[in-house]
Amino acid sequence: MILAIALALAQEATGLDPRQVVGEPAQGPLAGNVLHDEARRISLLLRCPTCQGMSVAESPAEGARAMRDEVERLVAQGYDESQVLDYFVASYGEFILLRPRREGANLTLWIVPALLAAGGIAAVAMQARRRASLPAPPPPASTVDDYRARAEREIDSA
């Protein structure tokens, strides 16, 4: 509780108020190990903006550390995962999420591969069915028989 108050005062000192972006905290303030674990869990969902595909939790970059601190400040005040992610999306955009949300245009990321896979399976199935419905091809003429007939003709004519 003391930590939460201190963080709230620090936030007030900077004039930056997350409530203007994501409203009132959805839950009670957190502290100690619960706060640390929850902040780390949420930091794993945020992309380090200066790294290649690394989360804020894993990156050694200074900027990532600053973002981890911000996540911890928000969680300490009682902001839940959705609110913290919304707060970062509001300033960095959807790019900051390591896992794009399954909504709007992002749904194409899930739908298109599924459609392509379904289309591929359907094409293979149609091709297989078409081949099965074709009449059986005539057996190949035996080259041995031809050779034998020719040989016999040549012997007879000799």
Added chain:
Amino acid sequence: MNKKVLAAGFVLVAPLVWVLAESFGADPSHIPSPLVGKPAPAFSLPVLDGNGATLSLAETRGKPTVINFWATWCDTCGYEHPLLLRLARTYEGRVHFVGIAYLDKEENLRKWLSSHGGQAFPTLIDVGTSAAVAYGVGRLPESYLIDKQGVIQHKVFGAIDYGDMVRRIEEML
């Protein structure tokens, strides 16, 4: 049949090629800011060597404002600093210029500023880096052009271009 397969393949592949072609050669760190067109996040931060004084965004209202996030450990910031000084002197009294120091120490800031032409505008200390996060700062330097009403009109990634800044500032005056 072959033409149908080719057409279907084209329909599936063309959008993918278009997306890749659009992004080819683009700097991956230049992500469009969702803050452009929205009110700039309010802040009130301590001024470097301001004897405890703070400066808030609200105090800059009524004139265009250029906010520059920088640090002494950022090489590009050294390159653009003379350009910012020149701009600040050119538009003195008509445009607010504010520097926000990101992840830095006051003592380093003083030394750096004295060896890079001094200050033509206040430098604020980003306590806890909350301002940088609120503005979506990724890679330094980054600058934000805020109009008289406090709305972010443009975000500059990397070092500023003097001519481009003059054009954008003139549009906001």
